[in-house]
Amino acid sequence: xxxxxxxxxxxxxxxxxxxxxxxxxxxxxxxxxxxxxxxxxxxxxxxxxxxxxxxxxxxxxxxxxxxxxxxxxxxxxxxxxxxxxxxxxxxxxxxxxxxxxxxxxxxxxxxxxxxxxxxxxxxxxxxxxxxxxxxxxxxxxxxxxxxxxxxxxxxxxxxxxxxxxxxxxxxxxxxxxxxxxxxxxxxxxxxxxxxxxxxxxxxxxxxxxxxxxxxxxxxxxxxxxxxxxxxxxxxxxxxxxxxxxxxxxxxxxxxxxxxxxxxxxxxxxxxxxxxxxxxxxxxxxxxxxxxxx
Numbered sequence: 001x002x003x004x005x006x007x008x009x010x011x012x013x014x015x016x017x018x019x020x021x022x023x024x025x026x027x028x029x030x031x032x033x034x035x036x037x038x039x040x041x042x043x044x045x046x047x048x049x050x051x052x053x054x055x056x057x058x059x060x061x062x063x064x065x066x067x068x069x070x071x072x073x074x075x076x077x078x079x080x081x082x083x084x085x086x087x088x089x090x091x092x093x094x095x096x097x098x099x100x101x102x103x104x105x106x107x108x109x110x111x112x113x114x115x116x117x118x119x120x121x122x123x124x125x126x127x128x129x130x131x132x133x134x135x136x137x138x139x140x141x142x143x144x145x146x147x148x149x150x151x152x153x154x155x156x157x158x159x160x161x162x163x164x165x166x167x168x169x170x171x172x173x174x175x176x177x178x179x180x181x182x183x184x185x186x187x188x189x190x191x192x193x194x195x196x197x198x199x200x201x202x203x204x205x206x207x208x209x210x211x212x213x214x215x216x217x218x219x220x221x222x223x224x225x226x227x228x229x230x231x232x233x234x235x236x237x238x239x240x241x242x243x244x245x246x247x248x249x250x251x252x253x254x255x256x257x258x259x260x261x262x263x264x265x266x267x268x269x270x271x272x273x274x275x276x277x278x279x280x281x282x283x284x285x286x287x288x289x290x291x292x293x
Contacts, residue, residue, distance in 0.1 A: 037112035062162030093123035176243035
């Protein structure tokens, strides 16, 4: 898919000689020994091949028709920056009446911190890498190099979006995208399904506050990026979302057991349990009622 030869190198940090430690450390290509940047000691370099391998595996597993697919591997500044672009002409998508575009994946990262880890999958005509998008976005990822970026999480989002592009789920996804729900409804939905627990004192169903808090945090972020202005918009300003952003919040939570998981619990077991809970949510009476609104 992508050109591995162009990114077949690793980077590592090295101490700066005769320079105070609070200035930072150097970052170099291990093959050419060239210095790419001066970074903080807390900087976490993610190797380009690790990201690319995860993206390709997600695309393979999604069932996408890769006929005539186009792949670009753009390396800039001697390897300091990377852009991955993939277009899927076998799956034309409609943004609006008479407006058909080719879905694509775009991802940018860098080793010199000029680009954060950021990417989108969907049917869009243009995008600003501070997260403004023209068109329909199915999934996004944004994370600084020092925190909040996980290659497996990014790959999971890509696969979810690609599966919808590949399958009959596109029509269903479009219905979910077109079905608005407000934040209070999302709270009720998660309380009735993924975040419910039985209060043995009151003998009634109540919300598991930790689960509900985690789910609503993801729900707010999905709305911020997929419906709002992304990084241009302050967190948790929106009170409106859609069934699609609720679904994205649920699947993100289910596929990342480390997100709010119990200490000492096995990741695989937690993931299987959560995925089963999401399936039950999609068959729950409240979800079915929201689908036909």
